[in-house]
Amino acid sequence: MSRKASLSGFHEWLPAERLVELHVQDTLRRVFELHGFANIETRAVETLGTLLRKGEIDKEVYAVSRLQGEAPEKAEDTNRLALHFDLTVPFARYVTENAGHLAFPFRRYQIQKVWRGERPQEGRAREFTQADIDVVGEGTLPFRYDVDVALVMAEALSELPIGDFTIRINNRKLAEGFYRGVGLNDTAGVLRCIDKLEKIGEDEVARLLREEIGATDEQAQKALALARIRTEDPSFVDQVRALDVHDELLEEGLSELAEVIGQLHRRMPGRAVADLSIARGLDYYTGTVYETMLDGHEQLGSICSGGRYDSLATKGNRTFPGVGLSIGVTRLVMRMLSQQMAEASRSVPTAVYVALTQDEDWETALDTAALLRSRGVAAEVAVRAEKFGKQIKYADRRGIPYVWFTSINDGVPNHEVKDIRSGEQVAADPHTWAPAAEDLAPTVSAPTSDIN
Amino acid sequence: MSRKASLSGFHEWLPAERLVELHVQDTLRRVFELHGFANIETRAVETLGTLLRKGEIDKEVYAVSRLQGEAPEKAEDTNRLALHFDLTVPFARYVTENAGHLAFPFRRYQIQKVWRGERPQEGRAREFTQADIDVVGEGTLPFRYDVDVALVMAEALSELPIGDFTIRINNRKLAEGFYRGVGLNDTAGVLRCIDKLEKIGEDEVARLLREEIGATDEQAQKALALARIRTEDPSFVDQVRALDVHDELLEEGLSELAEVIGQLHRRMPGRAVADLSIARGLDYYTGTVYETMLDGHEQLGSICSGGRYDSLATKGNRTFPGVGLSIGVTRLVMRMLSQQMAEASRSVPTAVYVALTQDEDWETALDTAALLRSRGVAAEVAVRAEKFGKQIKYADRRGIPYVWFTSINDGVPNHEVKDIRSGEQVAADPHTWAPAAEDLAPTVSAPTSDIN
Known part of the structure; x- marks a missing residue:
């Protein structure tokens, strides 16, 4: 980690460092397979049309073209190729293309590199490895898989030499139902404001809620009161009830989040909290949302995030709901190495x-x-x-x-x-x-x- | 394999097929590590300047650029980024960049995807996985490593469910010395002609040697006589001697090839032949050259090739000689699957x-x-x-x-x-x-x- 990458944003490990990364990947593979996840790999390139399906990410994409291609390719051509920037979009495409050959619910893990054309001055990685698990159903996917994938990731992370971590879990239904219950119908807008809590603090978020969403002071205070709730067990339910807000979707979200937190509290005590401030604003989740902080390294950001999509993919009138989590392996390994959290006993396999x-x-x-x-x-x-x-x-x-x-x-x-x-x-x-x-x-x- | 790739040249496996590929990769990794090779990965992109260093390959390269880059990039800019097309060029760059952190002779294996912008109508893979081993020295690299890497690959391939294979080995010094000994000084030209033997036959190659290299009929016949020699043990030496050609470099090549073939014959009988027709025309090898045919699948081409470079890389006045071999994992797995040579007992890890x-x-x-x-x-x-x-x-x-x-x-x-x-x-x-x-x-x- 003392060496500078010869190409900004593209890190390469020395053999002893690579052993740490391999150990992480091998450990994840072992735990994922013990839980019945099958491995796949998807191609590195997608069409721009596929990549842009989920929203505006075009600024971060690396386009790919044959150096001696017949004609210069047009920026707006959706058949143009580009490197994938995550493993979720390629997986959704893979599922629709191969649905006839897969048995649902389909459990898969995928450990691959992804690329993002970040500006070099930001010092962010442009090539990095992600490790994803997802369960995807056809038509429906029972809620218990939201518990399942969180348990798998908690187990996987606890087998790595990374110290303590906390999976923060929330539920979009709970949040949206609550906002509706207090009369704030622009729930996406409220989530966008709440997402800024850690950065700008409660007073500023309250101001945003009033000025941008048109919330009353009382409504803003209720939304902030919800975001303050944090418990390691299902006792958050009583704290929410004490805020005296009533909504059907809120009830559904409370019951779902209580089940996830209850099982994690029982089986992996100390590894998860219900954190009602988690918004994961830009992602299109529809139920459970997860993010994971390394205790004492919170400024690193989330090392493992994900959530539930009611529609991970569609094909004609078939819908494929999914729930999953993604570990930022490179981000994690960079931290493990720079903070001497782990090291290899030697740099060669030779005994x-x-x-x-x-x-x-x-x-x-x-x-x-x-x-x-x-x-x-x-x-x-x-x-x-x-x-x-x-x-x-x-x-x-x-x-x-x-x-x-x-x-x-x-x-x-x-x-x-x-x-x-x-x-x-x-x-x-x-x-x-x-x-x-x-x-x-x-x-x-x-x-x-x-x-x- | 009955499914068509949704993007021409970019294959994706179903979970049961991926298990076959994983088995190949895991087996190679195990054997490579038992022989003391350390794993590294290099970034997927190189600058065009690095990629073009070895020769004219620009037609096959995929250029990479930020979709929203500041300015359109110029084709001739050597700082432009492109996807690597093999693992040798990136490894050479890695060695020069990290020489101060590596212990030489450095033994490394690398299993990664590479990309080539082949024309789609050729039906060739544009994304595929290679598995490389190389030993690289600083200044010098003893010849015995040429034996070492061949033994490692013979052992690795014999542990895969691919049936019999034959590593065909030749030596550039032997061939070049022989050509010089018969008075053909354009040894690269002779190699280019001999490289076409399997495609066009002896008569046509003799014509090419006369017309393009200016060989006499006798010289052409000598070159063809050399190319006919094929033995599983060092007896090829006597057959070459019988052709009554004398040259110092020829002697050096004979002695090197005899040592490689002798050890392989002793330790991996039936896995290798001295094949004095092997030219590997386009690669810049300087001694031993290897290619490997799957018995009964010769039309597939070589599944494992390589050779010795006197100068794999240079840095200032430091030279890094190397010897290594590269397995075309995707090509091999495609054949294993299409010919039902191997299958997974089930498609999920779950027992x-x-x-x-x-x-x-x-x-x-x-x-x-x-x-x-x-x-x-x-x-x-x-x-x-x-x-x-x-x-x-x-x-x-x-x-x-x-x-x-x-x-x-x-x-x-x-x-x-x-x-x-x-x-x-x-x-x-x-x-x-x-x-x-x-x-x-x-x-x-x-x-x-x-x-x-």
């Missing part, structure tokens, strides 16, 4: 470096390495006989924990292995020897604290 | 579908699933109590092998699990029950033969 006593022993060394690998021990073979000190130094510089020495007397090989950290050297049989379990492969964890 | 007897039992069902997952058994939970027949049908349609039933009598849950393929239903304890090992996760293998 054993098989040294050479003389150049002619290469055959024997290859045999030794093959025996080690056949039992899952990653091994590399020296290609030149050099002084042992030099060979040990080479292994040390790369973080390889063991060096293997073989001397051949009267055609009989004599094997020894040295732990170069402790210096301990012992006789060993390549048919049976194994390193300590923690040395078998690089591991990723929080760094051991430095005495300095 | 157990936990059914619901009544809606109120969801809590208990979530507990059961959590217990199964804690021991690595992938489980999904029904969200609605429906007729058992309907729940079994749902599991069956998705290929989930087991359905779990829980009835609660006087608060005591009574668990049973049904193998829906055999219909066998037995009492089971969620704390201890495990599926048959082969049912734990989807497996990928050659399909069991069909009686029809």
Whole structure:
């Protein structure tokens, strides 16, 4: 993270950093698969028509064109190709194209790069990896999947070396029903104002509500009172009831949010709060909305967000509702690395470096390495006989924990292995020897604290 | 594979097909790591200047530009961005940029998508995945790494369900030395002609050598005699010697190729041949060259190619020689699927579908699933109590092998699990029950033969 990207916004990891990212991806994959999510990948490019379907995002899109294309492409051509900027839009297209081959509800995860043409001076990533889970139904999708996906993400995040986090959950029905109940019918407008709470504070939001939405002082205060409610268990329901607002949609939202929070509180205590200020203004959610803060790193923004769409996709008169969450893997890994939250125990997979006593022993060394690998021990073979000190130094510089020495007397090989950290050297049989379990492969964890 | 891509040249897999691709990628990763290769990823975009460094490939490149960029970008601007078309050029750039942070010889693998703006009518993939291994040195790179990378790829490919394959190996020094030895000094020109052997045959190549290179009939016949040599062991050396051509570079090439073929013959018998017709005309190799044919699928072209570069990259007066191979993962997987060489045992990770007897039992069902997952058994939970027949049908349609039933009598849950393929239903304890090992996760293998 101390290195500067050679192309602004396009980060590349060194091998040891990449191991941290791989650990995150592998952990997510394992948890997602344990919960029955199947993996897919979608192509990197979509037509502009597909990308713009959800709204105005054209400013952030990277267009793609053949360098020697027949004719210059027109900006407004919806058949023009561009790199996807998230995984939700491509997934919706994939579902409609392949609906006949999928079994619904369809559970999928997707871990891929996305691209956004952000202005470089903002210092934001232009290429980054997202990890998404979604459940999508045909026609209907029972509400319990809103609980399901939140439990899966809470479990996945809690297996990463990122410390504590808080999934903040709200419900659009609850918010919209409440605003309607107090007589504010421009619910989208109210959400837009509430979305600015953290940035501009209560007084300014109250002013916006009065000036832009035409709210009375009492209405603005009710909306702010709702946004103040935050509980780890379903007790938020009583707090909302105490505000004495009545609406059918509000009741539906209260009951849905109570079920999500109730289950998370029971199964993943301390991982989620009902936070009635969460608006996620620009996204077109229709029920549950989620965002996730890393405790102590709130200024990083949400690392895992999502929600329920009544209509993730449509095809003719078929509707595909969905609910899902997306982790910003790159954003998370950048923070993990810059804050030393996690590090790899070494930068190479190699556990054993098989040294050479003389150049002619290469055959024997290859045999030794093959025996080690056949039992899952990653091994590399020296290609030149050099002084042992030099060979040990080479292994040390790369973080390889063991060096293997073989001397051949009267055609009989004599094997020894040295732990170069402790210096301990012992006789060993390549048919049976194994390193300590923690040395078998690089591991990723929080760094051991430095005495300095 | 029966489905048509909605965007020509951009293939997307259904979940069961993706499992075959994932199996290929996971297998390659495991073998590469056992041999000490570290993973990296490079950004998807490079500047045109970097991409064009190696030669004329501009016709196949996809340029990338911000849709709302400040000014239209000029075609000739070398700072313009484009998608990478292979993983070698980006890796060379990565090595020069990060040389100070890498330990040489640096062993890396890279599995990523690449893009080529091929004309759609050619029916070729425009987006595909490559899996590369390279060893790169600083200043020098001992020849034995040419043997090393070939052994790694032979082992990796032999672990895939793709049947037999043949790595064809040649050596540029051998070929160039031989041509020089017979008096043909335009060695690149001879290589270009020899490269056409499979397409146009010996007579036409002889004509080309005479007309384009100015070869005498005898010189042309010598060049063709060399190209006819093909042996699985180092006996090709004697066959070359029998042609009575003398050159220092030829000797060097003979000795190098003999070492590669000798080791492969010894350690991976039947997987490699010295094929002295291999030219790999357009690539700038300087020693060993490799290509790989799937036996019986030769018309597919090479599925794994590469070679030695004396100068993979340079930085000031530092030179980084390298040797490596690249597998065309997408090309291979397309063939595996279209020829039914491999299939997934099911399309979802789920091993157990936990059914619901009544809606109120969801809590208990979530507990059961959590217990199964804690021991690595992938489980999904029904969200609605429906007729058992309907729940079994749902599991069956998705290929989930087991359905779990829980009835609660006087608060005591009574668990049973049904193998829906055999219909066998037995009492089971969620704390201890495990599926048959082969049912734990989807497996990928050659399909069991069909009686029809």
